[in-house]
Amino acid sequence: MERKVEILGYVKGNGLKGTNLNPIQLIELAGRTCYKSYKRITDDSAGKFTETVLRTGHESVIEHSWLSLLITVSPENLLAILLDNNLFQVSQLNGQDNFLLSGNVRMFRDYFRKKNEIFKDRVIKSILFEMLIKNKIWAILFEDLTNLGHLVENYHSSSKTAFTIDFAPKEEIFKNNTDLQLKHWWVCVRFRGCSRAFTHQLVRHRLTAVSQESQRYCDESGFFDDDYFVIPTTVCDRRLIGWYEEKLREIDRWYKELQKLLRNAKEQNTKETNKAKVNEDARFLLPNAVCSEIVISCSLEEWRHIFKMRCAIHAQWEIRGAMIDLLVQFQKLFPGLFDNFVIAEDGESATLLV
Ligand SMILES: Cc1cc2nc3c(=O)[nH]c(=O)nc-3n(C[C@H](O)[C@H](O)[C@H](O)COP(=O)(O)OP(=O)(O)OC[C@H]3O[C@@H](n4cnc5c(N)ncnc54)[C@H](O)[C@@H]3O)c2cc1C
Known part of the structure; x- marks a missing residue:
C-alpha cells in the first residue's frame, strides 16, 4: 500500500486551520482511526462520538x-x-x-x-x-x-x-518569535500505508497525542489481498519479493484460520465471543509488515524533536521516509521554523544544522 502522510489540521494561535472540520469533528476523525469506522461519520455524529469517548473514559482521544x-x-x-x-x-x-x-x-x-x-x-x-x-x-x-x-x-x-x-x-503576537511559535503552535497528522513496525517507533514519542488502528477491533483478514502491508526496501529483487509475498499470503491464511477456530471453539462459544474477542487473539499471528493507521498530534516543538531523531541517517528507513515527507510539508507551511533541517540530495535523510 502506498504511504500517505497528511496534515489533518493545525493551530497557529487563533483557531483550527487547514481543514473544514471544527475541533470536535477533528477529534472524531482522529478517534475513529482506532476502529476505522469512518463510514459512521455524518454531519452531526461528532458530538455523540465525543460524549461516548468522555463517558467511557477514553480521554486520550480528546x-x-x-x-x-x-x-x-x-x-x-x-x-x-x-x-x-x-x-x-x-x-x-x-x-x-x-x-x-x-x-x-x-x-x-x-x-x-x-x-x-x-x-x-x-x-x-x-x-x-x-x-x-x-x-x-x-x-x-x-x-x-x-x-x-x-x-x-x-x-x-x-x-x-x-x-x-x-x-x-x-x-x-507570534510574529518573529520562534520560541512562541514552537511552543504554542500545534499540528495533527495522519499516517496511512505505514507498517506496524513504523507505528511502534512513532508511539515512543511521549509528548504526543496518539490514536492508532486497533488490531482488537479491526478485522485484519485479507490484508494480503488488500495490499495492506509494507515491503522492506531490502526486499528488492523479484525473487525475494515473490518469497516475501508468499509468506505474507500464508500468514493471512493462518490469521483467518485462527479467527475461525476461535469462533468455533467450544469454550469461547458464549455470549462473550464477539468480533473483538476473536480479532484480539488472532492478531498474535500478524506480522509487523501489516499496515496500521495512526494519528499523532503535538506542538511544533515536539515535532521538531521528532524530525531531529527520525530524519537522521541512523533512523530506520520507513520512519525516516515518512518523516521526510512530513518535513517537506512543514517547511512549506511554517516558513522559517524548519528551514535549518537540510534534506540530503538523495532525499533519504535530513540533518538539523545547529
Ligand atoms: C536511531 C534510533 C534507534 C533507537 N533504538 C531503540 C532501541 O533499540 N530500543 C529502544 O527501546 N528504543 C530505541 N529508540 C527509541 C528512543 O530510545 C526514544 O524512545 C525515542 O526516540 C523517543 O525520543 P525521546 O526519548 O528523545 O523523547 P520524546 O518521548 O519524544 O520526548 C521529548 C522530550 O520530552 C522530555 N521527556 C519526555 N518524557 C520524559 C521523561 N519521562 N523524563 C525526562 N524527560 C522526558 C525529554 O526532554 C525529551 O527530549 C531508538 C530511536 C532512534 C531514533
Missing part, C-alpha cells in the same frame, strides 16, 4: 485538540494554575503579567478536576470553565464537569480578582 489562551494574571496565580497541571505550555509575553497558555482539552479537563485550595486560582478556574461551557464549539468537551462543585461556586467572586482571558490570541 487530546487531538489544542487551545491557546492569552491570560493576564499575577505570577502567583499563574503558579497556582501550573500547580494544578504542569503539562500546559506557558510563555511570558511583554509585561510581567501577560502569558500565553496552551494545551489540549484533556489538560484543561485535568486542571478543572483538581480542587486547589488557593482561592484566587479557583476563581480563575471557575471563570475559565464558565467561558468554555458557554462556547458553542468547546462546550461539549466540558459540560459533564458541571457537577464538580468547586467549579461553579466562585463565579460571583470574579470582580475581586484582576485577570483577563482572551480565547483567540492574534497571529501577530
Whole structure:
C-alpha cells in the first residue's frame, strides 16, 4: 500500500486551520482511526462520538485538540494554575503579567478536576470553565464537569480578582518569535500505508497525542489481498519479493484460520465471543509488515524533536521516509521554523544544522 502522510489540521494561535472540520469533528476523525469506522461519520455524529469517548473514559482521544489562551494574571496565580497541571505550555509575553497558555482539552479537563485550595486560582478556574461551557464549539468537551462543585461556586467572586482571558490570541503576537511559535503552535497528522513496525517507533514519542488502528477491533483478514502491508526496501529483487509475498499470503491464511477456530471453539462459544474477542487473539499471528493507521498530534516543538531523531541517517528507513515527507510539508507551511533541517540530495535523510 502506498504511504500517505497528511496534515489533518493545525493551530497557529487563533483557531483550527487547514481543514473544514471544527475541533470536535477533528477529534472524531482522529478517534475513529482506532476502529476505522469512518463510514459512521455524518454531519452531526461528532458530538455523540465525543460524549461516548468522555463517558467511557477514553480521554486520550480528546487530546487531538489544542487551545491557546492569552491570560493576564499575577505570577502567583499563574503558579497556582501550573500547580494544578504542569503539562500546559506557558510563555511570558511583554509585561510581567501577560502569558500565553496552551494545551489540549484533556489538560484543561485535568486542571478543572483538581480542587486547589488557593482561592484566587479557583476563581480563575471557575471563570475559565464558565467561558468554555458557554462556547458553542468547546462546550461539549466540558459540560459533564458541571457537577464538580468547586467549579461553579466562585463565579460571583470574579470582580475581586484582576485577570483577563482572551480565547483567540492574534497571529501577530507570534510574529518573529520562534520560541512562541514552537511552543504554542500545534499540528495533527495522519499516517496511512505505514507498517506496524513504523507505528511502534512513532508511539515512543511521549509528548504526543496518539490514536492508532486497533488490531482488537479491526478485522485484519485479507490484508494480503488488500495490499495492506509494507515491503522492506531490502526486499528488492523479484525473487525475494515473490518469497516475501508468499509468506505474507500464508500468514493471512493462518490469521483467518485462527479467527475461525476461535469462533468455533467450544469454550469461547458464549455470549462473550464477539468480533473483538476473536480479532484480539488472532492478531498474535500478524506480522509487523501489516499496515496500521495512526494519528499523532503535538506542538511544533515536539515535532521538531521528532524530525531531529527520525530524519537522521541512523533512523530506520520507513520512519525516516515518512518523516521526510512530513518535513517537506512543514517547511512549506511554517516558513522559517524548519528551514535549518537540510534534506540530503538523495532525499533519504535530513540533518538539523545547529
Ligand atoms: C536511531 C534510533 C534507534 C533507537 N533504538 C531503540 C532501541 O533499540 N530500543 C529502544 O527501546 N528504543 C530505541 N529508540 C527509541 C528512543 O530510545 C526514544 O524512545 C525515542 O526516540 C523517543 O525520543 P525521546 O526519548 O528523545 O523523547 P520524546 O518521548 O519524544 O520526548 C521529548 C522530550 O520530552 C522530555 N521527556 C519526555 N518524557 C520524559 C521523561 N519521562 N523524563 C525526562 N524527560 C522526558 C525529554 O526532554 C525529551 O527530549 C531508538 C530511536 C532512534 C531514533
